Amino acid sequence: MAKNIAVIGTGYVGLVSSVGLSDFGNYVTAVDVNPEIVEKLNRGIPTIYELGLEDYLRRNLESGRLEFTADIDRAIRNAEIVFLAVGTPQSENGEADLSQVEQAVGSVAKNLNGFKVVVCKSTVPVGTNRWVKGRLSELTGESAEGPDPAFAVVSNPEFLREGKAVQDFFHPDRLVLGYEAPKAREYMEDVYRALNLIHVPMVWCGLETAELIKYASNAFLATKITFINQMATLAEAAGADIHVIAHSMGMDGRISPKFLHPGPGFGGSCFPKDTRALVSTGDSYGVDMSLVREVISANEHMKGLVVNRLLKMAGGAGALKGKVAAVLGLAFKAETDDIRESPAITIVQRLLDEGAEVQVHDPEALDNFKKLFGDEIRYFEHEFDALKGADALLIATEWNEYRNLDLERAKAEMRGNLIMDARNVLEPEKARSFGFAYKGVGR
Numbered sequence: 547m548a549k550n551i552a553v554i555g556t557g558y559v560g561l562v563s564s565v566g567l568s569d570f571g572n573y574v575t576a577v578d579v580n581p582e583i584v585e586k587l588n589r590g591i592p593t594i595y596e597l598g599l600e601d602y603l604r605r606n607l608e609s610g611r612l613e614f615t616a617d618i619d620r621a622i623r624n625a626e627i628v629f630l631a632v633g634t635p636q637s638e639n640g641e642a643d644l645s646q647v648e649q650a651v652g653s654v655a656k657n658l659n660g661f662k663v664v665v666c667k668s669t670v671p672v673g674t675n676r677w678v679k680g681r682l683s684e685l686t687g688e689s690a691e692g693p694d695p696a697f698a699v700v701s702n703p704e705f706l707r708e709g710k711a712v713q714d715f716f717h718p719d720r721l722v723l724g725y726e727a728p729k730a731r732e733y734m735e736d737v738y739r740a741l742n743l744i745h746v747p748m749v750w751c752g753l754e755t756a757e758l759i760k761y762a763s764n765a766f767l768a769t770k771i772t773f774i775n776q777m778a779t780l781a782e783a784a785g786a787d788i789h790v791i792a793h794s795m796g797m798d799g800r801i802s803p804k805f806l807h808p809g810p811g812f813g814g815s816c817f818p819k820d821t822r823a824l825v826s827t828g829d830s831y832g833v834d835m836s837l838v839r840e841v842i843s844a845n846e847h848m849k850g851l852v853v854n855r856l857l858k859m860a861g862g863a864g865a866l867k868g869k870v871a872a873v874l875g876l877a878f879k880a881e882t883d884d885i886r887e888s889p890a891i892t893i894v895q896r897l898l899d900e901g902a903e904v905q906v907h908d909p910e911a912l913d914n915f916k917k918l919f920g921d922e923i924r925y926f927e928h929e930f931d932a933l934k935g936a937d938a939l940l941i942a943t944e945w946n947e948y949r950n951l952d953l954e955r956a957k958a959e960m961r962g963n964l965i966m967d968a969r970n971v972l973e974p975e976k977a978r979s980f981g982f983a984y985k986g987v988g989r
């Protein structure tokens with residue numbers, strides 16, 4: 547049976563989940579503190595860019611199964627299930643900042659007018675769901691134990707990738723559901739019936755296990771990327787080709803070919819934050835997460851490495867002083883305007899520190915980058931304008947349009963001939979045939 551659901555928070559995860567859960571036939575009221583966001587969403591205008599999101603948003607608004615509101619009390623009172631999808635940003639000391647979760651739990655306590663399942667979708671450190679359970683008992687005087695609990699808590703971490711979030715929501719590799727009360731499991735089976743019918747595996751486990759699955763997955767993927775990045779550096783030093791190495795490694799079913807693309811280091815809103823939070827969780831349990839710690843620092847090193855290599859091509863220390871460096875690609879990966887923890891930030895800063903003048907282009911992320919660097923650098927809507935008069939080119943994001951870069955025109959626009967291709971989007975031989983001194987990563 548379809549469920550009445552409240553979703554608290556309409557950020558990336560909250561919005562995609564709201565639209566997806568209503569598409570599964572549930573009745574969803576999504577809450578955001580920001581009235582402007584609420585108003586826009588009720589008019590069917592997405593507040594984030596995600597492929598397919600607008601269609602799903604409109605369709606479910608029209609069906610009457612989805613609405614947005616700033617009235618959190620009403621949304622919770624009408625709901626049988628409350629999804630928490632508020633932000634869990636990183637605080638000063640690397641731990642996750644849970645103040646938004648705490649606030650939402652306060653609202654649930656205030657409006658607990660019957661049995662409700664509280665589902666945590668935000669990425670929260672291990673122990674948070676048990677804390678939510680305790681806190682709700684404390685605030686309401688009700689119990690979550692026994693055959694007829696007053697409420698229940700479920701940990702249901704989300705694995706959405708930016709740019710593929712809608713597709714990921716409807717076709718997840720698996721659903722992870724940490725729970726304790728059998729009644730909570732029955733409710734969640736109803737919510738996700740549509741996915742069960744297409745045989746999406748459901749992992750039913752304890753609260754702590756579910757919480758750690760999310761961090762373990764993200765940290766493992768971050769480790770995989772860092773591993774291939776270090777291998778790329780070695781392959782290059784030894785005269786080997788990292789693409790053939792990664793491809794052959796991936797043929798081993800135990801390894802899988804995914805997340806073995808070398809680059810300038812991982813960025814984004816999740817991997818950097820979640821790896822740091824995992825180290826900090828380890829610290830609080832007295833467990834040394836030394837491997838993850840090393841991944842974080844190796845990744846930082848990676849971001850600077852591509853600039854070091856460009857410097858070397860230019861003639862060594864100080865060689866970029868007064869030169870013009872063009873950077874193509876600012877987003878942390880292609881198909882997004884997101885620049886959070888993007889390697890391009892470190893790259894541009896390092897180029898400035900080296901005394902270079904920096905000219906940048908990105909199809910989507912220019913505005914976000916302007917907020918960060920202001921008039922320290924020059925911004926261009928067209929890639930060839932960014933290349934005008936440049937002594938060197940550094941490609942930092944794997945946008946498709948850079949793969950087909952007109953190299954003849956690029957050569958004509960540029961003053962110099964250096965290319966550092968940090969994403970291996972160009973063909974080395976072809977670039978060299980146009981007179982470029984070309985370097986990629988790991989080949």
Ligand code: UDX
Nearest residue numbers: 555556557558559560577578579632633634646668669
């Ligand atoms: C969040 C977590 O931060 C991340 O760790 C997890 O992996 C996925 O969920 P995201 O959905 O991108 O990420 O969060 P964010 O973009 O910060 O959105 C939070 C939304 O909740 C905002 O729209 C904010 O206005 C809203 N909010 C916040 C509320 O409605 N109420 C609050 O009390 C706090």
Ligand code: UDX
Nearest residue numbers: 704705706707708805806807809812813814816878879
């Ligand atoms: C990630 C996880 O994939 C997702 O499951 C989780 O819910 C949120 O974090 P996202 O941050 O959107 O998603 O991007 P992702 O595609 O995973 O890329 C992360 C970073 O790793 C990017 O900077 C990307 O360029 C880099 N990357 C990824 C590589 O350098 N090489 C690869 O092979 C894959």
